[in-house]
Amino acid sequence: MKDFNYHSAKDSKEASQLASSSSAFLAGGMTTIPSMKLGLATYQDLIDIKNIKKLSGIKVSGKSVTIGAATKHVEVSNSKDVKKAIPSLSSLAEGIGDPQVRNRGTIGGSIANNDPSADYPSACIALNATIHTNERKIEAAKFFKGMFETALKKGELIEAIEFQIPEKSSYQKHPNPASRYAIVGVYVAKYKGDVNVAVTGAKSCVYNDKEMSKALSGNFSSSSINGMDLDSSEMNTDMHASAEFRASLVVTQAKKAVDAC
Amino acid sequence: MGKISLEVNGRKVEKEAPDNTLLSTFLREYLQLTGTHIGCDTSQCGACVVHVDGNSLKSCTALAADVNGSKVTTIEGLETNGKMHPMQEAFKKLHGLQCGFCTPGMVMSAVDLLQKNKKPSDTEIRDWLEGNICRCTGYQNIVAAVKEAATKI
Known part of the structure; x- marks a missing residue:
């Protein structure tokens, strides 16, 4: 893996200030690190966003479930609130990769990467999600643009994903x-x-x-x-x-x- | 280049390492803890599983910088006073290994399972070991070993 500079951002503002045309945000790293090891991606700077407190956590209101971008798959699958509000979302998280991947991988990372075979993008589309970034709110239907492509601009950071609670799913x-x-x-x-x-x-x-x-x-x-x-x-x-x-x-x-x- | 400070198997360590140093590399090449194996190097095989702050992860897919300040347990950290951990004993007793390459990761993964689920069923053990690949045993004896260890821990 080619060398890079590792930064740990304190907040979203610092993270986007550090971003450049040769940087990437690092969340769980479950795709970013293997891609870099295989030489499929190289960056001068990796900006770790895991330590930004605001980006982790789950909130359930009457109509929606909002999950912070750096929330891990294991946290979603273990959350009683998610299980109660949208059980299918909880079981989706439980079916991603293996326990070690679920201990590290994050919902925001999965969505930002937009792998054509990833699980979470389908949840965003089905559950009429809104992607909250540090700059704006984007409807899921307008977020996923193509293979590994999203509506995110350089330096734009996903902060949370808000899912609408369905009748059934x-x-x-x-x-x-x-x-x-x-x-x-x-x-x-x-x-x-x-x-x-x-x-x-x-x-x-x-x-x-x-x-x-x-x-x-x-x-x-x-x-x-x-x-x-x-x-x-x-x-x-x-x-x-x-x-x-x-x-x-x-x-x-x-x-x-x-x-x- | 940055300073990596970790508590590994109860011992505080501090080393300078380039930012692209993987946790697996840091453990093996900087601390000479070669019990953590690197198999596929693409986070599929699980030979590199260690615990970081009580949870299992694949150390070939985590940067050392990324877990800076954490408590890490490797296979070398399981024994107490020269006595094997009950999980290691069970793998030995029930022939849960042949070549042994996957074993450190299998054991670390299985120990994490029992931390979270004291009496796992066969299905739960097999589901949990999804991310650990063994090419020798056919898994039967590994599952039996984890079940045996669950009665001892």
């Missing part, structure tokens, strides 16, 4: 057996008069499947999407699954999610 993933990343993951959330079906792992970026959302908004039953033939032309093909298999998996996982709601 479930996240079902078909994981890669080695990495636990989603080959396909589907997060279904039902709100009054509206259903979101967020899909991760299938395409280059998380998305809300309009066809299934529409069908489920009309009739919230797995029978309404049974046998749906999704367009696989934009879906990923790799050694783990073909695009056609992924298209079929999306429907299977969505049905499982609806049945589990």
